[in-house]
Amino acid sequence: MSTPTVRVLYIDDEENNLQAFRASFRRQYEIYTAISAAEGLLIMQNVDVHVVIADQKMPNTTGVEFFKSIVETHPDPIRILLTGYTDIEALADAINHGDIYRYITKPWNDLELHNSIKNAYDAYKAKIDLRNKMTELEKTNDELNRFIYSISHELRAPLVSVIGIINLVKMEDLYHSSGEYWSLIETCSNKLDYYIQKTLQYYKNTKDVPDHSEIEFEKLIGELIELHAYSDKDTKFNVNINQNVKFVGDAFRIEVILSNLISNAIKYQKSNEPNKTVNIEIDVTEHQASININDNGMGILKEHLEKIFTQFFKSKMHHGSGLGLFIVKEALNKINGTINVSSNIEDGTTFKITIPNAK
Numbered sequence: 001m002s003t004p005t006v007r008v009l010y011i012d013d014e015e016n017n018l019q020a021f022r023a024s025f026r027r028q029y030e031i032y033t034a035i036s037a038a039e040g041l042l043i044m045q046n047v048d049v050h051v052v053i054a055d056q057k058m059p060n061t062t063g064v065e066f067f068k069s070i071v072e073t074h075p076d077p078i079r080i081l082l083t084g085y086t087d088i089e090a091l092a093d094a095i096n097h098g099d100i101y102r103y104i105t106k107p108w109n110d111l112e113l114h115n116s117i118k119n120a121y122d123a124y125k126a127k128i129d130l131r132n133k134m135t136e137l138e139k140t141n142d143e144l145n146r147f148i149y150s151i152s153h154e155l156r157a158p159l160v161s162v163i164g165i166i167n168l169v170k171m172e173d174l175y176h177s178s179g180e181y182w183s184l185i186e187t188c189s190n191k192l193d194y195y196i197q198k199t200l201q202y203y204k205n206t207k208d209v210p211d212h213s214e215i216e217f218e219k220l221i222g223e224l225i226e227l228h229a230y231s232d233k234d235t236k237f238n239v240n241i242n243q244n245v246k247f248v249g250d251a252f253r254i255e256v257i258l259s260n261l262i263s264n265a266i267k268y269q270k271s272n273e274p275n276k277t278v279n280i281e282i283d284v285t286e287h288q289a290s291i292n293i294n295d296n297g298m299g300i301l302k303e304h305l306e307k308i309f310t311q312f313f314k315s316k317m318h319h320g321s322g323l324g325l326f327i328v329k330e331a332l333n334k335i336n337g338t339i340n341v342s343s344n345i346e347d348g349t350t351f352k353i354t355i356p357n358a359k
Contacts, residue, residue, distance in 0.1 A: 005030050006121045007047060011040040011066065012055040012082070017106075021053075024110050029117065037061035037069075044070065049077045051120045055106075056083040067099040076127065078120035082106050149203040152196045159196065162189050198323045201256055205331050212358050213251040217241050217282045217289065220255065221262075228263050235266050235276040243284040248359040253331040258291070260324040261351055265295040268349075273297075284357070291353040299345035308341065 009032045010021045018033040025031055032047060034040035037058065043049070052070075054063035061069075067079045079099060084106040101123060102116050166186045169175050175182050218241045225237050265278040279294040300308060309329040332339050336356050343349035 006051065006117070007032065007049050008051045008053065008117060009034065009040060009043055009047075009049045009077075010053045011035075011037060011058070011063070013058045014055075017055070025114070025117070028114065037066040040066065041070065044074050044077070049074075050124045051080065051117050052077045053080045053082060053117075056081055064099060071099060076124065078124045078127075080104065080116055080120060082108065145203055145206060148199060152199045152203070156193070156196050156200075159189060159193055163193065198327065201260075201327050202323055202330075205253065205256060205327055205334065210250040210253065210335055212248050215247050215249055215251055215254060217243050217247070217284065220258065221280060221282070224255070224259050224262050228259070228266055232266050232269060232276065235269060235278055238277065238279045240280070241282045241284075243282065245284055245286055245357075246359055247284050247289055247357050249289070249355055249357070250335045253335055254355060257328050257331050257337075257353065257355075258293075260328050261293045261353075264324060265293060265297065265349075268297040269295065270298050286357060286359070288357050289353075289355045291355070292350060293353075294348065294350040296348040299348050300341070300343040301345065305341060305343065309339075 006029045008025065008029045010018060011034045012018055012021075013035055015035065018035065022031050022033060032043050032049065034043055037054070037060065040052070040054070044052070052067075054066050056063040058066075063081050063083070067081070070077075078101045081100045081103040082105075083103060101120050104113055104116060162185070166175075166182060166189065169182055218239075221239055221241065225239075229235065229237070262278070262280075269276045273296065275296070277296050279292070281292040281294075283290045308325050311323065311326040329339060331337075332353070332355070338354045340352045341349065342352075
C-alpha cells in the first residue's frame with residue numbers, strides 16, 4: 001500500500017528556516033513554503049494543503065493573525081504554530097479560538113515536528129472522514145424520509161376509500177347488519193389513518209422551512225376543536241383567547257402543535273369522568289403567544305414527564321404512536337418556541353407553550 005501524500009505549507013519570513021525545513025522533510029512530505037502570509041494564502045488558494053505551519057513572529061501579520069484570517073475560508077487544514085519566544089497571551093488566544101492544533105518552539109526538534117505533522121494529518125483525515133460520513137448519513141436520512149413520505153401518502157389513498165365505504169354503509173343503515181365487523185373495520189381504519197397522518201406530520205415538520213403567516217387563534221382553535229371533538233362528544237371546551245394584536249408565525253407548525261395537544265387532551269380523558277373538560281387559554285402580545293392547554297384527564301406519571309417528548313415513547317397508561325409530543329417539541333424547536341408540562345393522575349395535565357411573534 002502506497003503512503004498517502006501529505007501536503008505541508010510552511011510560512012516563515014526567514015529564508016534560512018524555509019530551506020532547513022525543506023531539507024529536513026522533503027522526503028516524507030510534499031512541501032510548500034512561503035516567505036509571507038500573503039504568499040502563503042496564495043498557495044492555499046491553489047493547492048489543497050493538509051497541514052499549515054506558520055511562524056508567530058512575522059512582519060505585517062503574525063502566525064496567530066494569519067490562522068484567524070483563514071478559519072472561514074480554509075477551515076480544513078490543520079494549523080501548527082512555530083514560536084521562538086514564549087508569548088503566552090497570543091498562544092492562549094489562538095488556542096481558545098480553535099485556530100491552532102499545536103505549537104512548537106524554535107529551533108524545532110525534527111522528530112517532534114515530524115510527529116506533530118503526522119498527528120495533524122491524522123486529525124485532518126478524521127475531520128474529512130467525519131464530514132463525509134455526515135453527508136452520507138444526511139443523504140441516507142433524506143432518502144429514507146422521502147421513502148416513508150411516499151409510502152404513507154400512497155397508503156392513505158386506498159385507506160380514505162375504505163373509510164368512505166364505511167360512511168356509505170352507515171348512510172344505507174347497514175352498519176349493524178353484520179354484527180361488529182363494520183365497527184372493527186372502522187376502528188382499524190381510523191387507527192391506521194391516525195398513524196399515517198402522524199408520519200406525514202413528522203416528515204413535513206423535518207423538511208418544511210418555517211413560513212410567516214398571520215394567525216387568528218380564535219378561528220384556528222375553533223377549527224381544531226370541531227375537527228377533534230367528534231371522537232368524544234362528552235368533552236366540554238372552555239376557551240379564552242385574548243388577541244388584540246397581529247400575530248405572525250409558522251401556520252403549519254402552530255396548527256400541528258395545537259392539533260396534537262387538543263387531540264391528546266380529548267383522547268386521554270378518564271372514561272368514568274362525568275365532567276370531561278379541556279381549558280384553552282391564549283394571550284397574544286407584541287412579543288409572543290402564551291398558550292395554556294389544561295385537561296382533567298388521566299394525567300402523566302411523574303417518572304414519565306421527562307420522557308414524553310422522546311420519539312416513540314409510550315407508557316402503559318397511554319396508547320398512540322409515540323410521535324405526537326415528539327412532533328410538538330420538534331415543531332416548537334423549529335420556531336424557537338418553548339413547552340413545559342405539569343401533571344398528576346388526580347388532576348390531569350397542563351401544557352404551557354410560548355411562541356415568539358414573528359411580526
